[in-house]
Amino acid sequence: GAVVSQHPSWVICKSGTSVKIECRSLDFQATTMFWYRQFPKQSLMLMATSNEGSKATYEQGVEKDKFLINHASLTLSTLTVTSAHPEDSSFYICSARDLGLAEYFGAGTRLSVL
Amino acid sequence: GENVGLHLPTLSVQEGDNSIINCAYSNSASDYFIWYKQESGKGPQFIIDIRSNMDKRQGQRVTVLLNKTVKHLSLQIAATQPGDSAVYFCAEKSFSGGSYIPTFGRGTSLIVHP
Numbered sequence: 722g723a724v725v726s727q728h729p730s731w732v733i734c735k736s737g738t739s740v741k742i743e744c745r746s747l748d749f750q751a752t753t754m755f756w757y758r759q760f761p762k763q764s765l766m767l768m769a770t771s772n773e774g775s776k777a778t779y780e781q782g783v784e785k786d787k788f789l790i791n792h793a794s795l796t797l798s799t800l801t802v803t804s805a806h807p808e809d810s811s812f813y814i815c816s817a818r819d820l821g822l823a824e825y826f827g828a829g830t831r832l833s834v835l
Numbered sequence: 836g837e838n839v840g841l842h843l844p845t846l847s848v849q850e851g852d853n854s855i856i857n858c859a860y861s862n863s864a865s866d867y868f869i870w871y872k873q874e875s876g877k878g879p880q881f882i883i884d885i886r887s888n889m890d891k892r893q894g895q896r897v898t899v900l901l902n903k904t905v906k907h908l909s910l911q912i913a914a915t916q917p918g919d920s921a922v923y924f925c926a927e928k929s930f931s932g933g934s935y936i937p938t939f940g941r942g943t944s945l946i947v948h949p
């Protein structure tokens with residue numbers, strides 16, 4: 722089956738630093754990738770939709786200057802949390818979709834900002 | 836997607852029983868539905884999907900039922916096993932802005948007792 726690799730799985734950083742999370746589709750070309758945020762015991766909240774070679778589409782309430790998304794190739798999208806603060810601590814999950822509707826998820830990245 | 840509440844609904848069953856997890860979706864224009872299983876600290880894992888032109892689809896030990904009249908989706912797990920313990924999310928997809936956008940339901944925590 723389709724595999725999506727997300728890295729790192731866990732990151733701890735100091736307040737004010739920036740953190741980059743990578744999402745790679747390993748065995749298929751992902752025309753679209755999605756970035757989600759999940760708080761404990763809650764559902765996944767879609768942050769943005771990323772299409773290869775174009776600007777990401779952000780959901781309402783998500784700051785695009787805070788959460789920078791780059792989808793430079795058909796197999797890689799990155800999310801950079803800029804100037805991270807403790808309230809940015811969360812579980813971030815990416816997913817990738819091929820030409821169909823099926824969406825394949827990464828294992829998630831737990832971000833802890835001190 | 837809607838982020839509802841702080842506490843996930845919980846379903847407790849005995850090993851070997853059948854489980855039924857329910858989901859109400861919001862968008863009558865959604866035409867593709869998916870059930871995911873999420874174990875603690877991991878990304879969602881695809882279980883089964885169904886398109887809006889169907890009302891039932893079966894997989895291995897799982898069945899998804901779709902009632903478009905009342906916008907209701909259910910996941911039936913036969914002979915539930917301890918390894919089925921996880922949080923289950925339904926997701927609906929609708930076509931918007933040139934892309935299929937996913938919306939996740941609130942999730943149900945399934946606890947299987949040996």
